[in-house]
Amino acid sequence: xxxxxxxxxxxxxxxxxxxxxxxxxxxxxxxxxxAISRLLESAPYKEIWQYISLDELKKIFPKLRLKEPIKxxxxxxxxVWTR
Numbered sequence: 001x002x003x004x005x006x007x008x009x010x011x012x013x014x015x016x017x018x019x020x021x022x023x024x025x026x027x028x029x030x031x032x033x034x035a036i037s038r039l040l041e042s043a044p045y046k047e048i049w050q051y052i053s054l055d056e057l058k059k060i061f062p063k064l065r066l067k068e069p070i071k072x073x074x075x076x077x078x079x080v081w082t083r
Contacts, residue, residue: 008038008039008044022035023052032060033065039051061074
């Protein structure tokens with residue numbers, strides 16, 4: 001049986017269960033920050049919310065390392081959603 005790797009982690013072989021473990025902070029905060037950054041930069045919008053909630057995103061957002069245009073877009077969205 002072959003494992004199904006997540007396409008938005010194209011340079012790593014990460015499955016859905018592995019990602020969920022990373023997001024539960026089982027791999028440490030640095031891995032969680034990296035994974036959420038990758039989700040926001042590369043995953044389809046609808047798929048992002050399968051892995052994190054808006055509350056989780058708001059809490060960790062200041063720690064994320066995102067490309068500037070993406071960070072700005074997400075910051076604008078969070079500003080609108082949290083009014």
